[in-house]
Amino acid sequence: MSAWLCAPAASRRALAAIAAFLAVLAMVSVDAAAQDRQLGAPLAGPRTIDGLSREPWQRTFASPVQSRPGETLYFERQGSEAVVWRLDWHSRLATPYALKALPLKEDLRYTVVVSDAGLWFIGPGILLVRPDGRVLQLPFQADEPLAVGLQDGSVLVLGEAKKNHTGQIRRLRFEAGAVVMDDKGVLPSGRTEQNKGYWSRYGVAAVALADGRVMAVGGAYAGEATQVDLIDPVSGRVQRAAPMPHQRSFAVLLRLPDGRVLAAGGQHFDCNEQAARSVDVYEPKTDIWRALPDMPLPLCADAAHATGPSGVVLPDGGVVLGGHLEQHLVLLRAVAGEPTGYAPAWELLGPLNRQRISGMVQALSSREVAVAGGIHGAEGTCCWGTPGGDLVQVPALPGVRTGTLSFGLGWGSPAVARRSHRVFVGGGHAHGTSWSAMSRPSTLAEMIDLRTGEVRQLPPLPFLSTGAQAAWLDDDRILVKGVVSKDSRGVSSSARFPQAGAFAVFSMKSARWGPVHQVAELTEASLVDAEGDDAYFASGGSTVLHLQLSTRRVKPLPRADLRQDNASVRRLAGGRIVMAGGLMQRQRMSVIDPVCEAGTFNPQRDCPERFTGWGALYPANRYQSYIPSTLPGEGRWQESGASAAWQAWRLAAPQGAGAPGTLWPIADSALDSSVVPGEVVQTEIDAGGRVLRLIRPPRDSAVQSLMFERSDPDGSRWHALPLPEELRKGQPAVCESGCRLLLTPRPDQAGEWLFLREGDLDDDRWWDASRRDPHLPVERVPQYSLARIWWWDEPGHRWHQVLQAPVDGLRDRPQRLGAPLSGSQGQVMSLGWHLPRPLLWTSP
Secondary structure, three states: OOOOOOOOOOOOOHHHHHHHHHHHHHOOOOOHHHHHHOOEEEEEEEHHHHHHHHHOOOOOOOOOOOOOEEEEEEEEEEOOOEEHHHHHOOOOOEEEEEEOOOOOOOOOOOEEEEEEEEEEEOEEEEEEEEEOOOEEEEEOEOOOOOOEEEEOEEEEOOOEEEEOOOOOEEEEEEEEOOEEEEEEEEOOOOOOOOHOOOOOOOOOEEEOOOOOOOOEEOOOOOOOOOOOEEEEOOOOOOOOOOOOOOOOOOEEEEEEOOOOEEOOOOOOOOOOHHHHOEEEEEEEEOEEEEEEEOOOOOOOOOOOOOOOOOEEEEOOOOOOEEEOOOOEEEEEOOOOOOOOOOOOOHHHHHHOOOEEEEEEEEEOOOEEOOOOEEEEEEEOOOHHHHHEEEEOOOOOOOOOOOHHHHHHHHHHHHEEEEOOOOEEEEEEEEEEOOOOEEEOOOOOEEEEEOOEEEEEEEEEOOOOOOOEEEEEOOEEEEEEEEEOOEOOOHHHHHHHHOOOEEEEEEEEEOOOOOOOOOOOOOOOOOOEEEEEEEEEEEEOEEEEEEOOOOEEEEEEOOOOOOEEEEEEEEOOOOOOEEOOOEEEEEEEEEEEOOOEEEEEEEOOOOOOEEEEEEEEEEEEOEEEEEEEOOOOOEEEEOOOOOOOOHHHEEOOOOOOOOOOEEEEEEEOOOHHHHHHHOEEEEEEEOOOOOOEEEEEEOOOOOOOOEEEEEEOOOOOOOEEEEHHHHHHHHOOOOOOOOOOHHHHHEEOOOOOEEEEEEOOOOOOOHHHHHOOOOOHHHHHOOOEEEEEEEEOOHHHHHHHEEEEEEHHHHHOEEOOOOOOOOOOOOOEEOOOOOOOOOOEEEEO
16 A cells, blocks of 8 residues: 555455445435435446546546455546546446545645545545545645554544655544544654754655554654654654664555564655665564565656555565556565565566556455556656556466566666577666656566567576676576666766676576676676677777686787777677777877887898877778687787778768769878768678668768668678668658667577668667557657568568567567568567567567
């Protein structure tokens, strides 16, 4: 149940009260007395919950609550009228009722609590709907305060508002036919008397304990963020308890079946601190806190109009948390015999159809969970109310999903490595806009079986990084390396996540991660290839590093003659390494070896000529290849021929430069970057060592489409290749939404296939808002568009369009490819079209 509601599981009497209340609502059409009590009549007949979830947002006046098993009450403003939606999860129907007795005030909300006394509405006023249908009211002035239902049917109210209360403790009870309010003092604050005031104890969460006391924890102020108070609701006595191990505000508090209390969620608007991933359990009898496993992504609900996430305890004792920025839930199964009573890792459930930030998680059974209400991002902004609800199934087998549905593939920059039919996916980041845009590193690891469609969750990555890379070392081991990225201010992710550039090895046989290693030379290097005990990394300035995993010794390969930054690097069969694209020096100069010359009478004979790059860096018009040797130190670099597009491009000449269409040669020695003809959109290297380049012409060019060229395997020549007919006829703006060349192994692993993708799948910013909503109108999401995929038919020297689909399904949902790739020989399936190497396999 939502953290700020914090109502315990309803007793039998409370359920009877709600059942009677709903029965009264259903009977209003024939019961005039009920109408007199202004409970209202059904506004309309039932409609599907799914249909309600597609409706445009209407403002809510309270967060959803569980009314009885299998049902939820969802509250909505319709003009000046309060409407209660009864969501019946068994029939999947929602029925609206008018609650005319409830006064609504602009921007003020109610807290709704279920208790034996009835249904409490606490906010701009107090309204109690009794089980017999009577409505009682009491003057009050609050804005969705923190309230906890107690075992005797009363309610403990803390402060005057969820976001800015004074800490005042009041108890509401039904007695002698009336609602009575008792003042029970003030919740202690960690602030000085001078600083208490209006914002005292902002962000407190509370839950009722088994012994009748109420546990209140946390706050936004540093001195209160770990504070724990135990309140006696009858006497008002407050006792300080052991502080929480982590700072929390608007925390999730759940009372477990054995009486312990689970606490989760970090400080408000701080998703990247450890507290947002950590989960702790409190033992009231011993006053001791113990840690549960960390979550793979932070449990934060940092969005405008949202507060904390939520959670529920399943009938079998498992715990489900949700209502955060992600479109999934997390489950920790109860396991007898474990020291904590729970499994060693959290599982992901879902996905939800839409974001439900601050939505209420409700257990329908140990195998089914509902999430209702909350808010979501839309149109690249935050936030809109999310009506209706979603149902999520709990898999029977721990950590196993079917249908080739991967959570990790949907995130940005995940590590992906394939070996035959097995695909490892790990790390990456979720990115979304809430109060501010943020990237949330993931430690999720998965193994996809392309033959069966099974996705098995693995033990989480042992380090945090916003991106990762992976390679299979052999049939058992996988090397995973974190990627150090920089934000818009140039701040490295290693400043926030110290192990961002670390690496570790996972063993499939033991299902364990080896130790985490951090080697200084490799922190900002990119993984190129790995096999057995050897791994190769590309670092800045044309440096390729060799790592011996068993010793962790790093040795640089001979340096390339020309400096080349931000290049694509690929290691080919036989050990050849190709470095292409990026920025490169265009001139070489001979380097004198004074030690060699001083020791010989014939320097030209005895001292081999060596070269080094000279001059500034410009967009590369050549590429460099390293040719290994069996003799130590004999490996060498060689240059390719100059790109055809860079040697000559027919341009509409700039003002004063000659007639339009003039051939404009670009000499190797050209140092003026102003004559660079167009923009290199992408550089790729295929398995045969050929370099492929996609180039966009300059704005003043007479050329009206992209140019696509490919080198010979030895780099001696370049050849222009055609583009799909649809793109050749269009303007350069056709690909402004994103065109990419993609190389990927064939399903039979006999070589590679080349694809061209049109459509933006590389922008992670809006996926939280759009990728999981099958009902979201196209016009509401600017980044939502159709993507087209073409396959290059090498023998036929032409392109075939094999896929057209919405971009929101091309990351993590299997897609069928059309003819001529699929036919009588089988159906070619695909996954991960945002990856440099999409996943292909054949389905019968």
